[in-house]
Amino acid sequence: MDELDRKILEHIQHFGRSSYAEIGGAIGLSVSAVNERLKKLEKQGVIAGWTARVDPLAAGNGVLAFVYVLIERPEHEAAFQALVRSESAIQECHHVASDWSYLLKVRAPNLLALEELVARKIKALPGIPRSQTVIVMSTAKETATVPVHLSPA
Known part of the structure; x- marks a missing residue:
């Protein structure tokens, strides 16, 4: 994992719905480079899955x-x-x-x-x-x- 991978991981943890173009624009990579790196990070198990954060109170868990x-x-x-x-x-x-x-x-x-x-x-x-x-x-x-x-x- 290099500095660009680190930047991608930080970005997607805060802005998980970003498109590859938005991620690339934020860290200075092309869409295809972002796609390749994300696939590599998933294959390596660094990205364990994709989820949505749900507000516990709004979901009825007070x-x-x-x-x-x-x-x-x-x-x-x-x-x-x-x-x-x-x-x-x-x-x-x-x-x-x-x-x-x-x-x-x-x-x-x-x-x-x-x-x-x-x-x-x-x-x-x-x-x-x-x-x-x-x-x-x-x-x-x-x-x-x-x-x-x-x-x-």
Whole structure:
């Protein structure tokens, strides 16, 4: 990845609906060069996919929470991970190095739905003795933009 690839990645993260001509105009490349570079970045897995950012409140998800989950033993992880993959309210799941096993980012329409997920689905799984839920009051910054650094030469 070179400086032009970095500029393309930064541009499309902020202006994802730009045409190849608009991207090329912003960074000084032809349409065909932009097309070639984007195809290369997708093939290399640098671009993992194309999506739209949806406003969570406008989509009816007024509650944002982070849920710490403790799993007693490794044999209980498969069922937990299967639940995580099946629940659309769970946006992210991270295996963490702390007193907890996992950290979840959850968006729910209301507190009742959050409680249903945590108390009746997650904590109902075998091997999950406890969890801790942190409800977000407001958000100062949230971004899906990934900083792009040049690969070492």
